[in-house]
Amino acid sequence: MTDLKHHRGMTVRRLAVAVLAAAAAGCSTTVAGTPVAAGGDADTDLVLAYFTALNDAGEQGADSQADFLRRTQHPDFTDRFCDLDDLVVRMAPVASTLRPDPxxxxxxxxxxxxxxxxxxxxxxxxxxxxxxxxxxxxSQRVVLLGGEAYGFTPCPAE
Known part of the structure; x- marks a missing residue:
């Protein structure tokens, strides 16, 4: 009887060590580089407001959203505006993923x-x-320039 208890105890301990080692190996992740904070609450608010306005325009229909996208296309890339025809896009951003992409x-x-x-x-x-x-x-890029948020019109696949 004592040998059985001892055997079970050893098996449980080995199992616990194996589980802890596996968990430590799977959960320990090192990310190279130095974290860089986004531009603060004001920048986050501008980026999220861009998506709210995009989606609000889409609720009004394809023409309204196309007008929004045309007005908010980054000024350096107005020649790259894509016509979405009668398509409407809705973009739900995940705020916790926002980061600079210089x-x-x-x-x-x-x-x-x-x-x-x-x-x-x-x-x-x-x-x-x-x-x-x-x-x-x-992923979607938004550029803040002169206190305004600009995007890049998504282009449907050809």
């Missing part, structure tokens, strides 16, 4: 946009009328 350049661009560029994770829902055509998770 080295980002739009595709096929040699230069970064003027201003402070931020990247944020968003869930994008694409609608035509009342029908949802798709949903995906991605």
């Amino acid at each position: 080295d980002w350049k739009p595709e096929k661009s040699a230069d970064a946009p003027r201003g402070d560029t931020y990247v944020i994770a968003v869930t994008v829902t694409i609608r035509r009328g009342t029908a949802t055509l798709g949903e995906q998770i991605g």
